[in-house]
Amino acid sequence: MERFSQKYFFITALAVAIVDQATKIFFQKLLAPGEIKIIIPGFFNLVHVWNPGVAFGFFGNSPHWARYLLMGINLVAATGLYWLARNKARSMQIFCGLVAGGAIGNFIDRFYHSRVFDFLDFHIGPYHWPAFNLADTSITLGVLGLIFIFSKEGN
Template sequence: MARGGSSAGGASIWPWLAWAVVIFLADQFTKVLILGYYKLGDATYITSFFNIVRAHNTGAAFSFLANAGGWQRWAFTGIGLAAAVFIIWQLRAHPGQKLFCFSLSSILGGAIGNVVDRMQHGYVVDFLDFHLSGRHFPAFNIADSAITVGAVCLILDELLRVKRSK
């Protein structure tokens, strides 16, 4: 992945790692609260479209491979750790590219949050539960939200890079 102007005169990786840590801590703190105050399946109805619920996800996004027999815990843990190493390598290579690094550090914080869950519990703790007009979205957490925002911003960064190169 070639990126023009990869280093902005002395830009540092540390602010990006700090952002990843903030996401990780917020994710873990909210999960500790859910694990401490809710039993599996317990829910608090907040609005007509949003609930707080304790759910366990042994799979990936949208419970993909949740019933695969257990091997997926280690596969997703390995993928998360490999992604973290790759992201840190990219952050070191391009610390001055703000949107790119924001994207990657958001994904990093979320990925590590979910890896810690898999290692500690064997599942990811989910609790944000949205539904609308009879349609239900799978429960998710702060880590998943950060990964999603990071992925959207990464796509935006690439679209802006392509536009600038024309």
């Protein structure tokens, strides 16, 4: 365990934010607004969707000021995760970095576009999971990893 270093946190968060933004730019250019590109019929599509809300489109019809609230939450979360990862094991830094990098990636979208770009659409037949992006995936994986770490510490 490496102590007194947050390098894994920073490397992970930066990599996630860069890859997230690169994929969003790529798919915004690849797909026209509203376009659906079927990749695996009945299971996976690429879509061009803008989400003005938070996860799964919740609060999508919120007032304009809510954008700033969401941006603030993104920054507070990233900062809090930095403090959580300080002087911790590499795995803790990486999981915190995954969440922080995802928060930063979605912050960038909200800052420049007032909403978040989503392009991954998984479904089984007509039943669709809400579209999401790599930042969302990173946040989910990071949270699952943190839950695992904290559950092991509790034993």
